[in-house]
Amino acid sequence: MRAEIISVGTEILLGEIQDTNxxxxxxxxxxxxxxxxxxxxxxxxxxxxxxxxxxxxxxSDLLLITGGLGPTDDDLTREAIAAVLxxxxxxxxxxxxxxxxxxxSRGLPFPERNLKQAWLIPSATAIPNPRxxxxxxxxxxxxxxxxxxxxxxxxxxxxxxxxxxPRLRKRAQGQVLVxxxxxxxxxxxxxxxxxxxxxxRSSNPTLAVYAKPDGVYVRLAxxxxxxxxxxDLIRPVEEEVRQRLGPHIWGVxxxxxxxxxxxxxKERALTLAVMESFTGGLLANTITDxxxxxxxxxxxxxxxxxxxxxxxxVDPKVIEMHGVVSPEVAAAMxxxxxxxxxxxxxxxTTGVAGPDPLEGKPPGTSHIGxxxxxxxRTTSYQFYQGRLAAKRRGVTxxxxxxxxxxxxRL
Amino acid sequence: MRAEIISVGTEILLGEIQDTNxxxxxxxxxxxxxxxxxxxxxxxxxxxxxxxxxxxxxxSDLLLITGGLGPTDDDLTREAIAAVLxxxxxxxxxxxxxxxxxxxSRGLPFPERNLKQAWLIPSATAIPNPRxxxxxxxxxxxxxxxxxxxxxxxxxxxxxxxxxxPRLRKRAQGQVLVxxxxxxxxxxxxxxxxxxxxxxRSSNPTLAVYAKPDGVYVRLAxxxxxxxxxxDLIRPVEEEVRQRLGPHIWGVxxxxxxxxxxxxxKERALTLAVMESFTGGLLANTITDxxxxxxxxxxxxxxxxxxxxxxxxVDPKVIEMHGVVSPEVAAAMxxxxxxxxxxxxxxxTTGVAGPDPLEGKPPGTSHIGxxxxxxxRTTSYQFYQGRLAAKRRGVTxxxxxxxxxxxxRL
Numbered sequence: 001m002r003a004e005i006i007s008v009g010t011e012i013l014l015g016e017i018q019d020t021n022x023x024x025x026x027x028x029x030x031x032x033x034x035x036x037x038x039x040x041x042x043x044x045x046x047x048x049x050x051x052x053x054x055x056x057x058x059x060s061d062l063l064l065i066t067g068g069l070g071p072t073d074d075d076l077t078r079e080a081i082a083a084v085l086x087x088x089x090x091x092x093x094x095x096x097x098x099x100x101x102x103x104x105s106r107g108l109p110f111p112e113r114n115l116k117q118a119w120l121i122p123s124a125t126a127i128p129n130p131r132x133x134x135x136x137x138x139x140x141x142x143x144x145x146x147x148x149x150x151x152x153x154x155x156x157x158x159x160x161x162x163x164x165x166p167r168l169r170k171r172a173q174g175q176v177l178v179x180x181x182x183x184x185x186x187x188x189x190x191x192x193x194x195x196x197x198x199x200x201r202s203s204n205p206t207l208a209v210y211a212k213p214d215g216v217y218v219r220l221a222x223x224x225x226x227x228x229x230x231x232d233l234i235r236p237v238e239e240e241v242r243q244r245l246g247p248h249i250w251g252v253x254x255x256x257x258x259x260x261x262x263x264x265x266k267e268r269a270l271t272l273a274v275m276e277s278f279t280g281g282l283l284a285n286t287i288t289d290x291x292x293x294x295x296x297x298x299x300x301x302x303x304x305x306x307x308x309x310x311x312x313x314v315d316p317k318v319i320e321m322h323g324v325v326s327p328e329v330a331a332a333m334x335x336x337x338x339x340x341x342x343x344x345x346x347x348x349t350t351g352v353a354g355p356d357p358l359e360g361k362p363p364g365t366s367h368i369g370x371x372x373x374x375x376x377r378t379t380s381y382q383f384y385q386g387r388l389a390a391k392r393r394g395v396t397x398x399x400x401x402x403x404x405x406x407x408x409r410l
Numbered sequence: 411m412r413a414e415i416i417s418v419g420t421e422i423l424l425g426e427i428q429d430t431n432x433x434x435x436x437x438x439x440x441x442x443x444x445x446x447x448x449x450x451x452x453x454x455x456x457x458x459x460x461x462x463x464x465x466x467x468x469x470s471d472l473l474l475i476t477g478g479l480g481p482t483d484d485d486l487t488r489e490a491i492a493a494v495l496x497x498x499x500x501x502x503x504x505x506x507x508x509x510x511x512x513x514x515s516r517g518l519p520f521p522e523r524n525l526k527q528a529w530l531i532p533s534a535t536a537i538p539n540p541r542x543x544x545x546x547x548x549x550x551x552x553x554x555x556x557x558x559x560x561x562x563x564x565x566x567x568x569x570x571x572x573x574x575x576p577r578l579r580k581r582a583q584g585q586v587l588v589x590x591x592x593x594x595x596x597x598x599x600x601x602x603x604x605x606x607x608x609x610x611r612s613s614n615p616t617l618a619v620y621a622k623p624d625g626v627y628v629r630l631a632x633x634x635x636x637x638x639x640x641x642d643l644i645r646p647v648e649e650e651v652r653q654r655l656g657p658h659i660w661g662v663x664x665x666x667x668x669x670x671x672x673x674x675x676k677e678r679a680l681t682l683a684v685m686e687s688f689t690g691g692l693l694a695n696t697i698t699d700x701x702x703x704x705x706x707x708x709x710x711x712x713x714x715x716x717x718x719x720x721x722x723x724v725d726p727k728v729i730e731m732h733g734v735v736s737p738e739v740a741a742a743m744x745x746x747x748x749x750x751x752x753x754x755x756x757x758x759t760t761g762v763a764g765p766d767p768l769e770g771k772p773p774g775t776s777h778i779g780x781x782x783x784x785x786x787r788t789t790s791y792q793f794y795q796g797r798l799a800a801k802r803r804g805v806t807x808x809x810x811x812x813x814x815x816x817x818x819r820l
Contacts (some may be wrong), residue, residue, distance in 0.1 A: 012433075012436070012449070013436055013446045013447070013448075013449065014436060014437070014440060014446075015433050015434070015435070015436030015437025015438065015439070015440075016437070017433075018428070018430065018433045019429075019432075019433070019449075020428065022429075022451070023422075023425050023427075023428045023429070024425070025425070026422070026423055026424060026425030027424070027425025027426070028425065029425070030424060030425075036423045036424075037423070037452075037453065037455075037458060038423075038450060038451065038452055038458070038462070039422070039423065039429075039450065039451035040448065040449065040450050040451075041432070041448065041449035041450075042447075042448055043447065045447075048447060048448070052448070276694075276710075279695075280694060280695055280697075280698025280699070280703075280710075281691040281692070281693070281694025281695035281696075281697075281698055281710050281712070282691070282695040282698075283691070284686075284690060284691025284694070284695075284710075284712040285690055285691035285692040285694075285695045285801075286691075287690075287691075288690025288691055288692075288712070288714070288763070288801075289690070289797070289798060289801075291764070291765055291766075291797055292766075293690075293714075294714040294715065297712075297714060298714070298715065298718055299711070299712060299713055299714075299718045299721075299722075300686075300690075300691050300694075300710070300711070300712030300713075301709070301710070301711055301712070302691070302694040302698070302707075302709060302710030302711075302712075303709055303710075304698070304703075304704040304707060304708070304709075305704065305708065308708055308709045308751065311709075311750075311751075312709075340721075341718065341721075353698070354701070355701055356701075385564055386564075387699070387701060388699060391695075391698075391699075
């Protein structure tokens, strides 16, 4: 089944909102065995909307349209679908009654212009929307399907999951696509490419290598007539990749470094404290994004200035001797964090977040220290793509260092 | 000038990455007087890419294409443009030499397949890309313009700002759209709507009200044949909105609360320290996203557990008497942060980030304390849409409280 997504809304074309609906829908189609060939964004303009729907109806089996189902004159999706199919909208009495009841239950008068949200055409049935006033349309004609859903994601996404995906799952006849992503750290993209070059020639599953902010990902994707068969294709290749990259793989699929590290800390009943300079609180913030992190994360300290570091237990002589941006200070910060918080593990970060240099060192100069049960390690690098990216990278490197310690890789 | 954006990449159609380039480009066009009618996403498939470019070339004056300029066989944007225009690519010797030099300077061998990044066609000139290996293409033919830029945003965005936007500014002939956004805090969307309802009936400038995570925005947009004329239309309406919403407006356009607060702290030579519980480091991290924040941000403490708070100076009796999730503890944390860091101002946050309740209090229970030169204020609320949103909202409320204190609104 060949699908096409159309997002409707002038505010997307003005760059005022990001069209996140298309990405959501696109990510849901491979597992249904539906191939997506095009995404189009078009404004609240009848002619261009009709033209876009008409073209999609000619070249695709399934049209997923989001937006343009509101009650105003600018909301033209129903009108455009009706025009493309040559059908006339009518007010569905059951839908109209439900809509009137909804307004009454909220103690609001019913605005007559909302009545167009009760429209149907002969080829359409309504898709219930318990979270808003606009039902969707499920349209079937000439062997093709058009699904129209409202634009607000908190209405659209549950309608997709509860109503549309189950119906499409029954219809889609094609091969399903199943993917497995293996996430690594400590190897470059080129290295991984080289280590897996023979496997990358396979066409089912395919193997692709991506560089991401938290390491290099290896993505396996298999197509087959059923999920089980697809997994059978993936399993031996995944096994082989794991053999080759083993010690570098820190997680799979949706896992995050902070989630994996948190699980390891919990399992081993270890506690953690951090002292941050150039990462400015992002390390603590990333660690505490994980639900339940309060059980192992004892304390975070953000100490930009030397005096603040000294007040938290960093030896002023170390700063004097090596400069505040140095591996020695990163180590001292890790140690001070651990001791001050009474934790098993401490992490320290010192560097130059930029944009200006510090102590004559360029932005991107970065030192991470780890005090793991009294054993101290540091890692240093220089890389700069802006202040926020520098903070982000510092956090990834710090979490990766901790992960390596927790898994005996240091 | 009628424009159309084409984003190229199978990973977008698979829902693996969000196409943020289109939103970036779309947001830049109104100020140039360029109307955007369509955005299309198409995969790394020669036929469909060619078909999409051909259609766009027929119906639009300006095509902005991102992605597909890499060195691999999957990168087909150059080939597709050449095919649509009926031209043959050739290796530009100057580009090839620059590319070889780039690899040499990085100490890498030059892979011959990268040579296609030195291609041009007769209608194209190269757009320099100082941050990557793929130059862009500026193509002019039959009165139409095609601009092809690489997909990575950190390469594409500066190329747009430095090379493409200036050239288009000279070409575009239409009405320009100028906008002014006034950012407020402390009023609901409905309230603002009501206070400005008469102004909202104006058609040039238009006035729109949006609820955002950091308050309610009022957006004025004027169209005219020149920027000066458009600003003349906006000015009196902006003045009127400022009259009505005055004390609630904290910033305009791209300003952030942390940036505005940072500027005020710097101007008044005041220093700040924070102690965070449920915001988990996000407050410190947000404050330190601002370049130069090291001059006023003295220290951040992340203290989840009662013992950590006590170790940092919170009176255990206050915790015992009121519970750790209480306005009193928020105030004590603010005071302890200020005193411990020797700062003028301290902020404390305590609450339930969730998903689980704490001390019998539901997720979203939030208390923010402010110690402003010894004067203590707290603010409390309960609102929950998930852990990360709870942290985010706590930070906004804390910064808004500080902003009100700094501007004499408390």
